[in-house]
Amino acid sequence: MSDLAAASRILVDQGVFDAAGHVSARHPHDARKFLMPRSLAPALVTASDILELTLEGELSDANAPRPFIERHLHAAIYRKRADVMAIAHGHSAAVIPFSLVRTPMLATYHNAAFLAAGVPVFDIRDRFGDTDIVISSPERGDALAETLGDKAVVLLRAHGFVAVGPTIEAAVFRAIFTEVNARVQLQAVALGGPIAALDDEEGRQADAINLATVGRSWELWKKRVMP
Amino acid sequence: MSDLAAASRILVDQGVFDAAGHVSARHPHDARKFLMPRSLAPALVTASDILELTLEGELSDANAPRPFIERHLHAAIYRKRADVMAIAHGHSAAVIPFSLVRTPMLATYHNAAFLAAGVPVFDIRDRFGDTDIVISSPERGDALAETLGDKAVVLLRAHGFVAVGPTIEAAVFRAIFTEVNARVQLQAVALGGPIAALDDEEGRQADAINLATVGRSWELWKKRVMP
Amino acid sequence: MSDLAAASRILVDQGVFDAAGHVSARHPHDARKFLMPRSLAPALVTASDILELTLEGELSDANAPRPFIERHLHAAIYRKRADVMAIAHGHSAAVIPFSLVRTPMLATYHNAAFLAAGVPVFDIRDRFGDTDIVISSPERGDALAETLGDKAVVLLRAHGFVAVGPTIEAAVFRAIFTEVNARVQLQAVALGGPIAALDDEEGRQADAINLATVGRSWELWKKRVMP
Amino acid sequence: MSDLAAASRILVDQGVFDAAGHVSARHPHDARKFLMPRSLAPALVTASDILELTLEGELSDANAPRPFIERHLHAAIYRKRADVMAIAHGHSAAVIPFSLVRTPMLATYHNAAFLAAGVPVFDIRDRFGDTDIVISSPERGDALAETLGDKAVVLLRAHGFVAVGPTIEAAVFRAIFTEVNARVQLQAVALGGPIAALDDEEGRQADAINLATVGRSWELWKKRVMP
Numbered sequence: 001m002s003d004l005a006a007a008s009r010i011l012v013d014q015g016v017f018d019a020a021g022h023v024s025a026r027h028p029h030d031a032r033k034f035l036m037p038r039s040l041a042p043a044l045v046t047a048s049d050i051l052e053l054t055l056e057g058e059l060s061d062a063n064a065p066r067p068f069i070e071r072h073l074h075a076a077i078y079r080k081r082a083d084v085m086a087i088a089h090g091h092s093a094a095v096i097p098f099s100l101v102r103t104p105m106l107a108t109y110h111n112a113a114f115l116a117a118g119v120p121v122f123d124i125r126d127r128f129g130d131t132d133i134v135i136s137s138p139e140r141g142d143a144l145a146e147t148l149g150d151k152a153v154v155l156l157r158a159h160g161f162v163a164v165g166p167t168i169e170a171a172v173f174r175a176i177f178t179e180v181n182a183r184v185q186l187q188a189v190a191l192g193g194p195i196a197a198l199d200d201e202e203g204r205q206a207d208a209i210n211l212a213t214v215g216r217s218w219e220l221w222k223k224r225v226m227p
Numbered sequence: 228m229s230d231l232a233a234a235s236r237i238l239v240d241q242g243v244f245d246a247a248g249h250v251s252a253r254h255p256h257d258a259r260k261f262l263m264p265r266s267l268a269p270a271l272v273t274a275s276d277i278l279e280l281t282l283e284g285e286l287s288d289a290n291a292p293r294p295f296i297e298r299h300l301h302a303a304i305y306r307k308r309a310d311v312m313a314i315a316h317g318h319s320a321a322v323i324p325f326s327l328v329r330t331p332m333l334a335t336y337h338n339a340a341f342l343a344a345g346v347p348v349f350d351i352r353d354r355f356g357d358t359d360i361v362i363s364s365p366e367r368g369d370a371l372a373e374t375l376g377d378k379a380v381v382l383l384r385a386h387g388f389v390a391v392g393p394t395i396e397a398a399v400f401r402a403i404f405t406e407v408n409a410r411v412q413l414q415a416v417a418l419g420g421p422i423a424a425l426d427d428e429e430g431r432q433a434d435a436i437n438l439a440t441v442g443r444s445w446e447l448w449k450k451r452v453m454p
Numbered sequence: 455m456s457d458l459a460a461a462s463r464i465l466v467d468q469g470v471f472d473a474a475g476h477v478s479a480r481h482p483h484d485a486r487k488f489l490m491p492r493s494l495a496p497a498l499v500t501a502s503d504i505l506e507l508t509l510e511g512e513l514s515d516a517n518a519p520r521p522f523i524e525r526h527l528h529a530a531i532y533r534k535r536a537d538v539m540a541i542a543h544g545h546s547a548a549v550i551p552f553s554l555v556r557t558p559m560l561a562t563y564h565n566a567a568f569l570a571a572g573v574p575v576f577d578i579r580d581r582f583g584d585t586d587i588v589i590s591s592p593e594r595g596d597a598l599a600e601t602l603g604d605k606a607v608v609l610l611r612a613h614g615f616v617a618v619g620p621t622i623e624a625a626v627f628r629a630i631f632t633e634v635n636a637r638v639q640l641q642a643v644a645l646g647g648p649i650a651a652l653d654d655e656e657g658r659q660a661d662a663i664n665l666a667t668v669g670r671s672w673e674l675w676k677k678r679v680m681p
Numbered sequence: 682m683s684d685l686a687a688a689s690r691i692l693v694d695q696g697v698f699d700a701a702g703h704v705s706a707r708h709p710h711d712a713r714k715f716l717m718p719r720s721l722a723p724a725l726v727t728a729s730d731i732l733e734l735t736l737e738g739e740l741s742d743a744n745a746p747r748p749f750i751e752r753h754l755h756a757a758i759y760r761k762r763a764d765v766m767a768i769a770h771g772h773s774a775a776v777i778p779f780s781l782v783r784t785p786m787l788a789t790y791h792n793a794a795f796l797a798a799g800v801p802v803f804d805i806r807d808r809f810g811d812t813d814i815v816i817s818s819p820e821r822g823d824a825l826a827e828t829l830g831d832k833a834v835v836l837l838r839a840h841g842f843v844a845v846g847p848t849i850e851a852a853v854f855r856a857i858f859t860e861v862n863a864r865v866q867l868q869a870v871a872l873g874g875p876i877a878a879l880d881d882e883e884g885r886q887a888d889a890i891n892l893a894t895v896g897r898s899w900e901l902w903k904k905r906v907m908p
Contacts, residue, residue, distance in 0.1 A: 018407075019444035020338075041447035093407050096336050097415035100422045109777050109839045110814040111701075123423070132432035133337040133425070158336045158425050180699075180774050186414050187867050188778035195781045196804065198814070198839050205813035217700035220722035245634075246671035247565075268674035320634050323563050324642035327649045350650070359659035360564040360652070385563045385652050413641050472861075473898035474792075495901035547861050550790050551869035554876045577877070586886035587791040587879070612790045612879050640868050 116203020
């Protein structure tokens with residue numbers, strides 16, 4: 001199983017993806033292309049389901065199976081962020097509440113250090129009015145990528161989240177701990193009073209450790225989905 | 228396994244049904260009849276447990292096994308709503324709270340778009356006073372169907388919910404995301420402040436997408452219960 | 455597997471018991487005796503682990519394996535309540551909060567109808583001052599049984615709950631839905647405002663239905679623990 | 682499988698550890714040494730992954746595989762607390778909120794009796810300013826051990842918890858019930874009003890019972906991870 005197919009199944013196994021969600025990676029040999037599963041439930045993805053797309057969101061092979069319409073979400077971020085090598089997009093029940101209210105998501109612990117720099121919220125209504133919520137065009141993708149800015153995660157109002165990273169492992173790690181962080185923060189809010197989350201500098205330092213040690217978690221996660 | 232038996236097991240597998248709950252479908256060749264499992268825990272339903280009933284809630288075959296008493300809930304909705312082809316009824320722990328308080332259920336994200344038109348609550352006391360809560364007669368069924376109106380979901384006070392749809396797949400999808408939506412909204416309420424849920428028009432547009440793509444989720448859900 | 459061993463495993467499988475908890479039954483042929491597993495994690499109980507005890511909490515067979523110290527909890531209730539044929543005692547995380555605060559447990563839906571008559575809380579400090587919390591003597595058992603009164607469930611402060619019933623199936627059903635009810639009520643409280651729980655008469659009527667149909671759930675629960 | 686490897690897997694199986702977390706034990710024959718897995722996801726630990734370290738956090742065998750950097754957390758506590766024979770450190774999502782707010786963790790029921798003496802919170806900023814949060818040096822370990830004092834559990838702000846005990850079984854028990862206790866207290870706080878937790882004396886008495894009966898739980902927990 002390729003790492004990208006494994007990533008897809010890992011995010012299901014870890015409770016981040018349900019019957020939907022997709023993870024992509026920039027092409028390792030051509031920065032103007034990216035790889036992404038065909039339109040399929042993420043638990044079912046295998047290496048043979050991976051499609052090659054251009055940064056305009058077009059299939060490299062016109063005879064390939066049907067891609068996800070939200071390939072435009074991925075393409076736009078790869079266009080705008082040269083540092084991004086992998087992207088995960090899902091609809092975790094614990095994360096969505098933070099897309100609906102004004103409480104900003106904080107970095108509640110070291111594993112979620114990548115959130116300390118801030119977590120913007122993209123409201124598709126601001127630019128496009130009433131829609132079907134889907135990031136189904138280059139324009140919608142560009143607007144989302146703009147809101148993401150230089151951050152690691154962006155929330156999509158009434159929709160879900162996007163996590164990006166310098167490797168597939170890092171994007172998966174960030175998707176997983178965005179979900180855990182949401183659960184932690186929800187509970188901290190319920191306890192009441194100020195929350196002593198990671199500050200910017202703690203976040204930067206802890207994120208460096210996480211990126212250096214992500215292989216230890218990845219080894220386990222991959223083993224669980226490759227019996 | 229028939230799609231109706233699969234639907235029953237899917238709703239258990241997805242955590243919507245427990246030891247109770249039932250899903251039915253209008254007869255594909257006779258709109259004056261519907262199909263529904265005999266009185267049995269939904270995890271155990273097979274194709275051979277499916278009964279045929281008239282829209283009056285009578286068994287087509289008088290020698291058939293014992294039906295659920297709540298066949299009257301299904302029959303009444305099929306009588307009133309010609310557009311409804313499938314119905315799911317369950318008692319999810321996350322949904323029941325919304326049947327007990329005045330907080331209306333909102334459509335917190337695109338998968339729950341079918342809730343944006345509003346989610347009425349049926350209180351059996353309003354018409355029938357103190358009862359055993361069960362929808363055990365045509366009269367109780369009619370009252371419930373009236374409260375449902377033209378909506379996709381109705382909550383039953385201190386009891387559970389009913390989700391309806393134009394196909395078995397759609398009714399199952401709506402039952403699943405009614406449950407997820409309840410969890411999301413509970414958490415959004417806990418965070419405090421206004422909730423930027425889907426508005427009516429967003430709901431209409433997103434629901435159309437969901438109905439068009441429900442097959443992708445159904446494929447996975449069915450695979451999980453047919454090993 | 456005897457029904458009592460099945461009951462023990464069912465309550466683990468349904469998330470009500472963890473590594474502790476015990477369920478007992480009055481002896482079917484001698485109302486002055488009861489049956490209860492030896493001191494053992496409930497997931498491991500088999501028919502050969504069942505001990506016979508007198509209503510004084512003494513082993514019928516002095517050479518039998520070590521019983522639970524909390525046999526005194528069971529014995530005292532059988533002494534006081536001739537109608538009780540089975541008892542379950544556990545420490546579910548969702549239930550304990552209601553033993554710690556002044557919010558009374560309500561019957562939030564039909565499956566929890568047996569709670570509508572009221573759920574007393576036993577605080578061992580009231581009679582015994584500072585203790586190890588364990589119901590480890592006939593006196594402590596009597597005090598608990600007195601607080602239980604004629605109800606179906608009693609909560610033990612900072613400890614857990616006891617559910618009783620006219621059959622093993624009923625006691626198991628009540629233990630399971632005490633736990634689910636706790637989760638439902640916690641969420642309803644979080645939503646805010648008054649809670650339209652079952653009233654006394656609704657509780658009585660719905661409980662009668664539950665007792666008449668418990669076999670349907672039991673069939674499934676037993677199947678799950680007897681592969 | 683050694684008890685220490687079993688302990689590691691038990692804490693995963695019980696939902697206390699995720700892809701990280703580690704448990705150690707003082708060397709049974711040399712109180713100046715301790716045993717701890719090499720840097721590895723805790724679900725994967727076997728007896729052959731256990732390293733021997735000095736109380737200064739140095740490997741006994743310079744050719745041994747790479748240890749966890751947080752060996753310094755363990756070493757410092759063994760240095761300071763002669764009574765401690767085992768230590769567990771993890772990042773449970775339910776526990777972290779209590780490290781972020783001013784609500785002290787209480788002993789909500791008998792299984793968590795070891796918390797009744799108080800649960801200090803270690804904020805690494807107090808002594809070291811902005812860091813990567815990791816207990817990666819003897820100095821950080823000493824500061825943590827000082828905050829732990831004579832207690833059974835210390836919380837680490839925006840990081841996790843440490844539980845200690847007189848045996849491996851006890852440390853595992855305390856790690857598990859620290860996590861459960863956090864969930865119970867979160868729900869009790871949500872219900873509102875004062876919380877009738879265990880007082881000091883109740884905690885002392887109940888803890889003695891727990892330590893005497895931990896074998897019953899351990900038997901089950903070990904069985905689950907040794908199929």
